[in-house]
Amino acid sequence: MSATTKNTPKTEKINSMITTAGGTMQYQWEKPMPVTMNGYLPFFSEYLYAGGRFDSQVNTCPLEYKSNNAPQVRDVLGTAVVSILNGYIRYRQAGKLYGDEIPAQCLNMKKFVSYDSLRRAFVNTEDGEITAWLEKQLLDCCEPLLGVDYILDQDPTVKVLYGNQEGAELGYNPKKPGRPSHCLHTFCVAGARLLLNTEVRPGNETAGKYSHDGLWNILARQLPRSRYPKLIRGDIGFGNDETMSGCEARQVDYLFKLRQSANVKKLIDELSSDAALEWLDAGKGWQGCETRLQLMGWTHSRRVIVLRRLAEEDRHMEASTSRETLQNVIGRLTNTGGRRLLHLSATGCLGTKTMEMFERISAFLKNMLSTAPQLNNEYRWARILTEAFKSFLHGEALAPGEIDGQFVLPLP
Numbered sequence: 001m002s003a004t005t006k007n008t009p010k011t012e013k014i015n016s017m018i019t020t021a022g023g024t025m026q027y028q029w030e031k032p033m034p035v036t037m038n039g040y041l042p043f044f045s046e047y048l049y050a051g052g053r054f055d056s057q058v059n060t061c062p063l064e065y066k067s068n069n070a071p072q073v074r075d076v077l078g079t080a081v082v083s084i085l086n087g088y089i090r091y092r093q094a095g096k097l098y099g100d101e102i103p104a105q106c107l108n109m110k111k112f113v114s115y116d117s118l119r120r121a122f123v124n125t126e127d128g129e130i131t132a133w134l135e136k137q138l139l140d141c142c143e144p145l146l147g148v149d150y151i152l153d154q155d156p157t158v159k160v161l162y163g164n165q166e167g168a169e170l171g172y173n174p175k176k177p178g179r180p181s182h183c184l185h186t187f188c189v190a191g192a193r194l195l196l197n198t199e200v201r202p203g204n205e206t207a208g209k210y211s212h213d214g215l216w217n218i219l220a221r222q223l224p225r226s227r228y229p230k231l232i233r234g235d236i237g238f239g240n241d242e243t244m245s246g247c248e249a250r251q252v253d254y255l256f257k258l259r260q261s262a263n264v265k266k267l268i269d270e271l272s273s274d275a276a277l278e279w280l281d282a283g284k285g286w287q288g289c290e291t292r293l294q295l296m297g298w299t300h301s302r303r304v305i306v307l308r309r310l311a312e313e314d315r316h317m318e319a320s321t322s323r324e325t326l327q328n329v330i331g332r333l334t335n336t337g338g339r340r341l342l343h344l345s346a347t348g349c350l351g352t353k354t355m356e357m358f359e360r361i362s363a364f365l366k367n368m369l370s371t372a373p374q375l376n377n378e379y380r381w382a383r384i385l386t387e388a389f390k391s392f393l394h395g396e397a398l399a400p401g402e403i404d405g406q407f408v409l410p411l412p
Contacts, residue, residue: 034101039331039344041082041103043358050365051384052377054081054107057137062129063121071113076121078109083118086327091119102333102342135197139222142194144382144398145389151190152229154215154238156183156206171204185211187218190233192392197222208237212246219250227401231255241298258304263295271306285309325350326357 018025048054058074065073082103083094097103097112104111122130159182160175161168168180181203187196199214211234219228232247232254239256247254258264271277271289282288286309294301325348332343346354368383375383378400386398 034333036100036102036331036333038082038086038097038100038103038327039329039342039346040327040358042106042331042342042344043362044085045103045106046362046365047384048107050369051381053141053381054078056140056377057081060133060136062125062133071117072110074107075104075109075111075113076118078104078107079112079118080121082107082112091115094118102331105333105340135222138195138197140381142189142192142196142385143227143401144378144385145189145192145194145393146223146227146229147398147401148393148396149230150192151231151233152187152196152218153190154185154187154208154211154232154234156185156208156211156237158182158203158206159184161203167200167202169202169204171202172206173203183210185214187211187214192389206237208234208240208243211238212243216246216250219252228252244302245299258295261295263293267291267293267304268306272308279308282307325354328354329358 016027018027045054054077058077061073061077063073063076065071079094079097082097086093086096088094088096092115094112094115098114100112158171158173158175160173161180161182165180165182167182170178170180171183173179173181183201183203183206185199185201187198188194189196197214197218199211201210215232229252232252234243234254234256236257236259239258244254244256260268271291277289279287279289286307288308289306291304291306292301293304328346328348328351330345330347334341334343346352346358348354364387365384368380372380372383382398382400386393386396
């Protein structure tokens with residue numbers, strides 16, 4: 001009897017019984033252990049570490065504190081990064097992270113800061129300094145991809161605002177007419193959906209001409225000539241002489257839609273009624289015809305392509321994302337014998353798939369770190385992008401275009 005008692009492991013005392021609709025259950029209070037609803041963060045922090053992205057952001061950040069009671073820069077940026085990753089759109093929502101120890105440890109942070117500390121972080125910092133820092137970080141993230149032929153998409157998007165916010169103006173607002181808004185002029189790599197830059201302008205500046213400053217800034221300051229896009233693409237808001245002349249002056253090809261003005265409609269009718277005209281196959285049921293056109297306000301005639309196709313049932317496909325699926329992971333941290341052990345549970349109907357995806361990503365990162373430990377962050381990041389965008393690259397391997405601030409010229 002005594003031997004059995006010695007070999008029986010000690011357990012927490014069962015406190016009481018509780019009656020539920022599903023029957024009677026026993027419950028017990030356990031010693032508090034760190035628990036997180038952000039169980040995906042260990043894998044995301046491994047990705048950040050392997051590519052050196054978060055450390056680079058922290059080391060180059062112009063944010064500076066002089067008070068001994070001020071938070072650490074790494075803690076402020078870590079709070080911002082995880083808040084954005086979780087889809088938070090207000091500073092107060094960052095308070096949900098306060099006291100969450102496990103993600104903080106994964107990012108080598110002391111703690112998540114309060115939403116007030118996050119809100120006041122950049123108040124006394126020069127806008128130009130912050131903008132230059134963020135632009136450099138964005139370029140470093142996607143720079144290896146820009147060594148292949150790519151299309152630069154530009155698009156203005158209305159952001160509805162509530163309350164009094166800086167720069168909010170009444171303008172074109174299809175979702176909430178009469179509400180003030182901002183207009184986000186975005187520039188991204190087509191196909192890869194990788195953002196190069198975004199300009200926030202008042203809501204009454206939605207026309208394509210308000211994208212010029214951001215576009216010319218990308219071509220003049222951010223990208224060397226070897227990283228220019230193969231093509232700049234835009235909607236009808238960019239099919240004007242000023243935008244096209246700017247591209248021509250910088251020797252960059254472009255493709256813009258044209259408004260169906262009277263002269264454009266006249267051209268379409270002429271081409272459609274010409275029985276002797278040969279329409280070429282443009283793929284996916286489309287036919288194309290090439291000609292030249294000069295509209296009022298244009299300094300010279302330009303090459304235009306008219307497309308037509310047979311009528312078919314309309315279809316609308318939304319871009320799918322796996323971020324929410326991958327974030328449905330709960331984690332619990334235990335310390336046993338000097339070893340930190342994470343207990344992870346992938347929730348939801350796609351839990352098994354989530355677990356398999358994380359294991360596959362983690363295996364790739366571990367293999368890269370173990371087989372090529374001598375590689376610097378730039379080469380590691382190029383390998384990560386090669387794997388992440390392999391369908392976009394069609395098997396082509398990327399190499400870093402910039403190392404220690406110096407652009408590397410590709411070999412002939």
